[in-house]
Amino acid sequence: MNAPRDLVYVITGLNRAGAELVCLSQATHFSRLGHRVGVIYLVDGHDGLVPEFEASGVATACLRMSSIWELPQAMWRCRNLLREWRPTVVHSHMIHATILISLIKWTLPEIKMIATAHSVHEGGRLLNFLQRITRSAPDLSTNVSEEATRTYVAQRLFCADRAKCIPNGIDAARFRFQDNRPAKSDGIFTYICVAQFRPEKNHITLLRAFSRVHGDHPNTQLMLLGAGPLLPECKVLAETLGISSAVTFAGGNADVPTSLRDADAFVLVSNYEGFGLAAAEAMAVGLPIVGADVPGLREVIGRYGRLVCPTDIEAIAEAMEQCILEEDRPSDRLARRHHIIKNFGSDSIFAKWESEYRRLGL
Incomplete structure (x- = not known):
């Protein structure tokens, strides 16, 4: 555990999100390049990805933090580990980790720090106040969208x-393009959404919009990949709307690349998004996209999909319906993939990180 590390990531938890x-x-990536890499995560029990980190030769350590009031103890543990x-x-990811490392950095000035935010909204009033008063600590502060x-x-x-x-990078090789899509024998048109069941992901509105589409087009289904606290409520809503037989709740461990390749269109109508990683992955496969007209998603989707107001059920349903009615040509699918590779391909994004790490002495 006390072996030196060249590069250490700090993040709230290590569940699959x-x-x-x-x-x-x-x-x-940086472990494969030969760097000694470690990851520190704050919250005990949020450790679903720990085996994958360790399988890549990345050391992991948990600070066993359960609330903001345990910040002093977590700072002490983290400082000792960094020493x-x-x-x-x-390199911190998200606001809790950024505040923690920003406070510690005053006592470890030799460390170079990068802070990355993944959304327009990461914290409430208290956390934002703490980030404001420590904002000079990071040597570089990044977010995943220009807006x-x-x-x-x-x-x-x-x-x-x-x-x-x-921006976040997309592994285009993992999300392979299908230029020749086989015809479906059952004639079912499948929409897919990959998102955690949290308020900002707006599943309630998506289900209401899909119920309208399904009423006019019975040969449709909605595949929802993800887990989270609002999952039970969404299952009840699907029953109430009478669409439970057309909605599949696939869970958080589903095979995302395979599920995307089996779908016909992707929908993500979040109230806000930092980047829209799932949408970018779907576009890399070539899928038509319906996305919320919010920062992050606007930059990812651009002119290659349909952007809608996340609170307008009728507009969302209409955009979803257009995915059925309008021809989706192979050239359209290829254009979506090329857009993602050009702007968000993992090779170019990793090159940017390599440049920043080298600038800070790695």
Whole structure:
């Protein structure tokens, strides 16, 4: 455990979700390049991805934090661990980890720090206050979308002279393109959404919109991949709307690439998104996209999909219906994939991180 580490990531937890998977891809990449990598996570029990980190040669450690009031103890444990590991660069993901490392950095000035936010909204009033008063600690502060980065600077959560947008990267080889889609024998048109069942992901509105589409087009189904606290409520709503037989709740451990390739269109109508990783993965497969017209998703989807107001059920249903009615040509599918590879391909994004890490001495 006390072996030195070149690069250490710090994140709230290691359950399977967007920011955590981004952290896993970064840690794995730099471990494969020969760097000694470690990951510190704050919350005990949020450890679903620990085996995958360790299988990549990445050391993991938990600070056993359960509330903001345990911050002093977590700081003490984290500081001791960093003194043992002696990393050159510490890279925090999300606001809790960023505040923790920002407070510690004053006592470990030799460490270079990068802080990454994954959304326009990561914290409430108290957490935002703490990030404002420690915003000068990171040597580089990044967000995953241009709009979110500008918002963080305007709200004084980032120092303007150290702020940069670095999007998430997509492994295009993992999300393979299907140029020749076989015809379905059952004639079912399948919509898919990959998102945790949390309020910001707006599953309630999606289910209400799908119920309208399904009423007019009975040969449709909705596949929902993910887990989370609102899952039971969404299952009850599907029953209430009379669409439970057309909605599949596939859970958080479903095979995402295979599920995307089996679907006909992707829908994500979040109230807000930092980046929209799941949408980018679906576009890499070539799927038509219906997305919320919010920061992050706007940048990912651009002119290659349908953008709708996340509170407008009728507009969402209409956009979903257009996916059935309008021809989806192979050239359209290929254009979506090329857009993702050009702007968000993992090779180019990793190159940006390599450049920043080298600049800080890694």
